[in-house]
Amino acid sequence: MHCRFSTLFCPEAKKLCVSSFFTVFACLFFLSEPCRANSPPTLYIYNPSYTKAHAMQKKIGAICPSLEVHVYGKAKDFKKHVLSSAPDATISLPDVIKPYTVYKTLLEGQREQSQLESYYLVSLGNALSVSELSKKKIGVIDLLGRKAMRAFIRSLLGDVAIKRVGKAEDLLPLLNFNGADALFISDSDLTDLKEVTRLKLKVTRTDIRLGLPVVSYLKQSDRDVISDCVSRFDPVVNSYLRVEKWRKAL
Amino acid sequence: MSFSRAVFFLLLLLVSSSPVYAIDSILIVRPSGHHFEQIVSGISDELAGELRYEDIVFDAKSTKSDLYAVIERYQPRAIVLMGNRQLKLFRGLQEDRPAISLPPSIAVAALFIDRVLAGSKNVTGILYEIPAVTSLVSLRSITAKNIKRVGVLYRHDMIDMIEENRRYCESEGIELVSVGISDSDANSTRKTKQALRKLADKSIDALWISNDSRLLTRDLITRSWMPFMTRFNKPVVVGVETLTKTQLNMGSLAVFPDHTGLGAQTAGKIFDLMDNRWKIEGETFEQPLSVIKHVNVKISQDRGIRFKESKLLQVDKVIR
Numbered sequence: 001m002h003c004r005f006s007t008l009f010c011p012e013a014k015k016l017c018v019s020s021f022f023t024v025f026a027c028l029f030f031l032s033e034p035c036r037a038n039s040p041p042t043l044y045i046y047n048p049s050y051t052k053a054h055a056m057q058k059k060i061g062a063i064c065p066s067l068e069v070h071v072y073g074k075a076k077d078f079k080k081h082v083l084s085s086a087p088d089a090t091i092s093l094p095d096v097i098k099p100y101t102v103y104k105t106l107l108e109g110q111r112e113q114s115q116l117e118s119y120y121l122v123s124l125g126n127a128l129s130v131s132e133l134s135k136k137k138i139g140v141i142d143l144l145g146r147k148a149m150r151a152f153i154r155s156l157l158g159d160v161a162i163k164r165v166g167k168a169e170d171l172l173p174l175l176n177f178n179g180a181d182a183l184f185i186s187d188s189d190l191t192d193l194k195e196v197t198r199l200k201l202k203v204t205r206t207d208i209r210l211g212l213p214v215v216s217y218l219k220q221s222d223r224d225v226i227s228d229c230v231s232r233f234d235p236v237v238n239s240y241l242r243v244e245k246w247r248k249a250l
Numbered sequence: 251m252s253f254s255r256a257v258f259f260l261l262l263l264l265v266s267s268s269p270v271y272a273i274d275s276i277l278i279v280r281p282s283g284h285h286f287e288q289i290v291s292g293i294s295d296e297l298a299g300e301l302r303y304e305d306i307v308f309d310a311k312s313t314k315s316d317l318y319a320v321i322e323r324y325q326p327r328a329i330v331l332m333g334n335r336q337l338k339l340f341r342g343l344q345e346d347r348p349a350i351s352l353p354p355s356i357a358v359a360a361l362f363i364d365r366v367l368a369g370s371k372n373v374t375g376i377l378y379e380i381p382a383v384t385s386l387v388s389l390r391s392i393t394a395k396n397i398k399r400v401g402v403l404y405r406h407d408m409i410d411m412i413e414e415n416r417r418y419c420e421s422e423g424i425e426l427v428s429v430g431i432s433d434s435d436a437n438s439t440r441k442t443k444q445a446l447r448k449l450a451d452k453s454i455d456a457l458w459i460s461n462d463s464r465l466l467t468r469d470l471i472t473r474s475w476m477p478f479m480t481r482f483n484k485p486v487v488v489g490v491e492t493l494t495k496t497q498l499n500m501g502s503l504a505v506f507p508d509h510t511g512l513g514a515q516t517a518g519k520i521f522d523l524m525d526n527r528w529k530i531e532g533e534t535f536e537q538p539l540s541v542i543k544h545v546n547v548k549i550s551q552d553r554g555i556r557f558k559e560s561k562l563l564q565v566d567k568v569i570r
Contacts, residue, residue, distance in 0.1 A: 055563040076295060146296065146521065166514055169564070170539045173384055176418065177537040196391045198423040236560075 041088035041222045043229065045071045046078035046096060047213055048141045048168045050192050051240050060237055064229035074166040075143045088218050089226045091241065094211035095152065096143050103216035106223060107230055109243030116209040117242070119156075120190050123182040124175060127202035130157060139163045139171055139180030141189070156208050157184065172197055186210070188242040213241050214249070274528075276303040276520060277326035279317065280359075281333040285509045289332060289359055292513015293520070301327075301520065308336060314343045321352065327528050328520060329355040331375075337366045344370055354523055354530045358516050359509070361461075362411075364535045376515055376536045378507060379411070382426060382458050383418035385487045385505035388543055389456060390424075392503070392561040393485060400487075401427045401454035403445055405436050408462055415460075427452050436464050439473040446478040454484065459501070461489040475500060483553040494546040494569060502550040503543065503565075511540025542566045 045060065053073035061069045070087070072078040075096060082090070082100060089106075090097055097103055108115045121128050121138075128136070138157060142149055142164035150162045163180045165171055168189055174180050176199060185193065190203065217226055230246055238244060278293065280286045290305055297303060304324050308316065317339045321329065329352070331340050337360050344352065357363045357375030367373050382402070390397040400419070404412045409430065416426040429449045435441040442465070449457070459466070459475075466475075479486070479499050488494060488501030515538065523530065543565040550557065562568050 051563045052566060054566075080295075146300070164518065165539060166511055167540060169541075170511065172387070173381075173537060173539045176383065176421065177381075177539070179536065179539065196387060199421055 040066055040068045041219075041225060042085075043067045043069050043089045043091065043226065044078060044081060044087040045069065045091045045241075046073075046075055047092060047241050048075075048143075048189065049240050049242075050169050050196070056237070056240050060229075060233075063232050063234070063237065066225050067229050075141075076145065076166070079145070086218070088222050090216045091213055091230075092216075093143065094214050097214060097216050099144075099148075100216075103218060105214045105249040106217045106226060107215035107246040108249050109212035109214065109241060109245075110247055111212060111242065111244045114209075115212050115214075115247075117187045117212055119184060119186055119206050119208040119210060121182045121184055121204040121206060122175065122190065122193065123202045123204075124199060125202065127204050128182045129204050130206050130208075133157050133160050133182070135159065135161065136181040137161045137163050137179070139165065139174045139183040141168055141171065141185070142166055153184065168192060169196075172199075175199070186242070212243050215246065274301055274327040274524070275324060276301055276328050276330060277320060277324050277353075278303055278305045278330040279308055279320065279332070279336050280305070280330075281335065282307050282309070285507075286332050286359060288509035289513040289516065292510040292515075293330065293517045294513075295510075296514050296517030297520070301524070303330075308333075308339075310335070312339065314339050314346060317343055318347070326353050328353050328523050330516060330520070331355055331357045332359040334360040334366060336360070337363065340373070341367060341370050354528055356516060356519050356523075357535075358512060359507075361463075372530055372533070374519065374530050374533055374535065376512065376519065376538055378538065379461055380489055380505050380507060380541055381418050381537055382415040382460070382487075383422050383424070384537075384541055385489070385503070386419060386424050386456070386458060387422055388505055388541075388565075389485055389487050389503050392545065392557050392565065394556045394558055395455065395485070397424060397455045397485070399425045399427050399452070399454045400456045400458050401429070401449040401452060402458045402460060403442070403449055403465060404428055404430050404460060405462060405464060406430050406432055408460070411460070426458075427454050433464070436470075439470060442470055442474040443478055446474065450478075450482055456485040456487060457482065458487045459489065459493070466493075471498070471500075483555075485550065485553075485555050491542075491544055494544050494549070496546060496548050496569065499549055499552075501546065502553070502555060503545050505541050505543050507538055508540035508542045512538060515539055544569065 053071040057069055057071040090103060111117060138160045140153055140162060144152055149164055153162050163174060165174055171183050172193060175183055215226060215230055217223055278290060306320050331337055337357050340355060352372060355373045357367055357373060359378055361378055363375045363377055386397060386400055412428050419426045429445050431441060431445045485502045486500055487503045489506055491504050491506055494501040494504040544567040545565045546569040548570055
């Protein structure tokens, strides 16, 4: 028997933290602008979908050769990479981007002439309305991490318990195996779900409407190359991002 | 990158990685191996900053006393047990020392957890076997064929598992058509092959091969399954990646656990326990939620099976 790994916040971890501070500081300070001057701008994308991230990365990378494109299948992977190496541009849901206040919105996704989409409660057995959700377990795609997601969903639905899944496709087993009393999902997620399952879903439309993906950027100088990339998105990419078209942010 | 931007991200990084003191701890006891490490990684990502954990690797020589020693040493709020050997040590420890109170435990990444831990106290877990319905719904969504009747060969001893799968499949409009054989017949390549032929005669749209190691011995694969597959031209869904190898000509679709996702699901159970003041309510075992899908297009095309190209974007790996 042997101990392989310990994650306690031990003195070694503190030392590591201190040394990491200087390492990260040095990297950011000395290796920032000059070393990246010739590198293409980076674009990080996260949007919950049944389509696999690696497939979309290949496709979007081919459409936008002047950008270094990374597509993430889970919000936590997106967050981890944004924190470890901040991209020059992002495409994701407004609520995912919101904590990173340095980013400015360049383009807003639109569907049916709106930059918002409706959200639904989906259950088996009895249909549920928002007023009946107290203490119920609500399944959601994790966008923000445990605490932030709980606060976010409670701000929308009240006193509910949250069951998070990392991938859109995990919502169906969560509901079917009684892991949640209902799912709280977007119009696009509902369309995907209905395409896959023949369960007798009970669907309730809520009054809640949340933002479609937005394109955000850091530097003014990258605006054109990013806009040019997005303008060349085909229907497959736009469908993956659940939008019909893009418009300049107001 | 401007200096102000660099400083901003530095601060963001520091805030997100700030240590938290006086937090509860979890003990993970597991075997070595890549899949187990992926599960730990999934747990670690979720627990970060809220709970600490000790990751202890047991080997084949580890004993019940070793398990008790690490529990005593770390005094965890809860234990995560991985691997069948660790589950048996835990069960043995409970049986040997019924008077001691062990922390609530979560069993994952072991075969037939519900059977192994039947009668054990203060334990919950996540089953490792992917339910047929998860795999078959995936198959239905990517194939151009209608999937209504799916055959499965099983050993009589596994009837409970088959019945549970049958119920889930029914809710999705899929009929599980089963042929059972006895344990002794499962040792015979001839009788296994006969049972497979009987199954193929039942007008099935696809075949689901459950992960029963007794039915997937090297001998049975080479002398029963593979010869049967040469004349079977329907989709075959398997539960392990290796059975989709082109040279085996068996699985057209493999659906198996996403170990990082299993780690995240385990962390969810840990947080449920924490929210419930470290008490297990209703000692039930959850089904696994997150899976990885591999499609072998070559095997499928040879059997005349077509896939919807756009749906192939929804699988993790396409073997051509």
